[in-house]
Amino acid sequence: MHSYDLVVVGSGPAGRRAAIQAAKLNKKVLVIEKGTRVGGVSVHTGTIPSKTLRETALNLTGWRERGFYGRAYRVKQEISAADLRRRLLITLDHEVDVLEHQFSRNRVHQMRGTARFVDAHTLEVTKDDGEVVRIDSRSILLAVGTKPFRPAHIPFDGKSIVDSDEILEIEGLPRSMIVIGAGVIGIEYATIFSALDTAVTVVESRDTMLDFIDKEIVDDFAYQLRDRNMKLIFGQAIESVVKDGDRCHVTLQNGRRLSAEMVLFAAGRVGATEMLDLKNCGLEADKRGRLAVDPLTFQTSVPNIYAAGDVVGFPSLASTSMEQGRIASRHAVGVPAIEPPKFFPYGIYAVPEISTCGFTEEEVIERKIPYECGIAHFRETSRGHIMGLDTGLLKLIFSLKTRRLLGAHIVGEGATELVHIGQAVLNLKGTVDYFVENTFNYPTLAEAYKIAGLDAWNRMGEAPGHATGEDPE
Numbered sequence: 001m002h003s004y005d006l007v008v009v010g011s012g013p014a015g016r017r018a019a020i021q022a023a024k025l026n027k028k029v030l031v032i033e034k035g036t037r038v039g040g041v042s043v044h045t046g047t048i049p050s051k052t053l054r055e056t057a058l059n060l061t062g063w064r065e066r067g068f069y070g071r072a073y074r075v076k077q078e079i080s081a082a083d084l085r086r087r088l089l090i091t092l093d094h095e096v097d098v099l100e101h102q103f104s105r106n107r108v109h110q111m112r113g114t115a116r117f118v119d120a121h122t123l124e125v126t127k128d129d130g131e132v133v134r135i136d137s138r139s140i141l142l143a144v145g146t147k148p149f150r151p152a153h154i155p156f157d158g159k160s161i162v163d164s165d166e167i168l169e170i171e172g173l174p175r176s177m178i179v180i181g182a183g184v185i186g187i188e189y190a191t192i193f194s195a196l197d198t199a200v201t202v203v204e205s206r207d208t209m210l211d212f213i214d215k216e217i218v219d220d221f222a223y224q225l226r227d228r229n230m231k232l233i234f235g236q237a238i239e240s241v242v243k244d245g246d247r248c249h250v251t252l253q254n255g256r257r258l259s260a261e262m263v264l265f266a267a268g269r270v271g272a273t274e275m276l277d278l279k280n281c282g283l284e285a286d287k288r289g290r291l292a293v294d295p296l297t298f299q300t301s302v303p304n305i306y307a308a309g310d311v312v313g314f315p316s317l318a319s320t321s322m323e324q325g326r327i328a329s330r331h332a333v334g335v336p337a338i339e340p341p342k343f344f345p346y347g348i349y350a351v352p353e354i355s356t357c358g359f360t361e362e363e364v365i366e367r368k369i370p371y372e373c374g375i376a377h378f379r380e381t382s383r384g385h386i387m388g389l390d391t392g393l394l395k396l397i398f399s400l401k402t403r404r405l406l407g408a409h410i411v412g413e414g415a416t417e418l419v420h421i422g423q424a425v426l427n428l429k430g431t432v433d434y435f436v437e438n439t440f441n442y443p444t445l446a447e448a449y450k451i452a453g454l455d456a457w458n459r460m461g462e463a464p465g466h467a468t469g470e471d472p473e
């Protein structure tokens, strides 16, 4: 007889959803968390802090009003790191409070400490005060997430050469910054600091950025960044990073030397599996610390051990991690889980936002699906005029054969909210005619869907009958 039905290691989005799901099914559940407070990377160093920072930066700079009042417009002239942190701490407290309450009212047991395997059913937990306890469980879910990749040759000092955790603790706003890595983290922080008037240079070793996003959207986004003097350097890995007085020097592979007050190293993350002593349970992580799972059940090669969230790799989102945790938890306690819908949204909270759901134009071409696109610029909507928007783009892709929506791609204000209209139509197998025939609130940015739908419809022509329910291809 085991002490628990499910022990979850990690209290981030995957662990939290898994634990509450099992508790709702009347199972005895324990969450082990090594951090001082529950919430994981998502609450303490990732999603919530970066999004709060973004919101604070946009509010204090008056960014959203600059379309009307010009680029020099500011709500607060001198913005300090303390200004940015104030709102962060309040938001984090609320998040942790909600989470603690969810755990307590669902009778999820909690333990603070670092877990490692003794065998496939037994974990040893070292608590903060040094006490060591053994826990045994029928099933174990590893929701340990990731940590920043910190190569040995980068002289991190936590002050001017920082990773994406340390950036939240900086003492002052830098006048210039070099961001290494144009992944989602690098791009989000680069554009947030640029909105705060920091002169930002982004260095990316690949020739492109954000390859999973529709190219037309990335091109529009890159144009906007360059238009506000951000420097984007592609196809250059870094050779060295050196601190010299109050300047940081970054040398690129082609010999070019860049200098700035601060360097943010955001070139990827690694699975936080090294402390788990995986060999004791018969598991092995890959070279980036990640675990392989069955994509439908999130079961590892050891049947009673599951893994979910960032530790299993792409897409590494808080949103998808929650769903993975819930599915894993149900399977672990013997309750079938429904497979999630095919299309999930991806939101990049850069300035401006990008959000996407479904196939990109490049994927549609690769799959040889005959297609048509519809485009709407936010400046064509009355809401856009009211808001003073001169940028913002919505692109819809439709199948010429079935008329079904294949992809919705947005760059601009509100993109991460707007995308859910596209997501619903995609997963409900709707066609271009949905956008043409339905009435949208006016004036809204959502009206862009109507405009993009009409744009595509004008080139596709009248429907012979509404084709629905078939596969997109």
Ligand SMILES: Cc1cc2nc3c(=O)[nH]c(=O)nc-3n(C[C@H](O)[C@H](O)[C@H](O)COP(=O)(O)OP(=O)(O)OC[C@H]3O[C@@H](n4cnc5c(N)ncnc54)[C@H](O)[C@@H]3O)c2cc1C
Binding pocket: 009, 010, 011, 012, 013, 014, 015, 016, 032, 033, 034, 035, 039, 040, 041, 042, 043, 045, 046, 047, 048, 050, 051, 113, 114, 115, 116, 143, 144, 145, 146, 164, 185, 272, 275, 276, 308, 309, 310, 311, 316, 317, 318, 319, 320, 321, 347, 349
């Ligand atoms: C800067 C940044 C911005 C992001 N922005 C977004 C966004 O806008 N939208 C989005 O959807 N996603 C975003 N993400 C991704 C999101 O944060 C992750 O997908 C999500 O946090 C993953 O959840 P998780 O449950 O896998 O683990 P995590 O949130 O990483 O939590 C894992 C937990 O496990 C604990 N742990 C690890 N090892 C042990 C051990 N041995 N014993 C006990 N406890 C342990 C850790 O302390 C941690 O609390 C962002 C990430 C970063 C870094």
Ligand SMILES: NC(=O)c1ccc[n+]([C@@H]2O[C@H](COP(=O)([O-])OP(=O)(O)OC[C@H]3O[C@@H](n4cnc5c(N)ncnc54)[C@H](O)[C@@H]3O)[C@@H](O)[C@H]2O)c1
Binding pocket: 180, 181, 182, 183, 184, 185, 186, 188, 203, 204, 205, 206, 236, 237, 238, 266, 267, 268, 269, 315, 316, 317, 346, 347, 348, 349
């Ligand atoms: N809004 C969101 O949903 C959100 C926000 C932030 C992070 N995340 C998640 O977190 C995960 C990690 O993000 P990330 O941005 O750290 O990792 P990443 O792996 O996506 O990006 C790292 C980038 O750095 C580049 N790079 C690597 N080495 C380099 C070097 N030496 N010089 C220059 N460039 C180099 C890589 O080519 C890559 O483009 C992502 O998978 C993402 O899903 C999501």
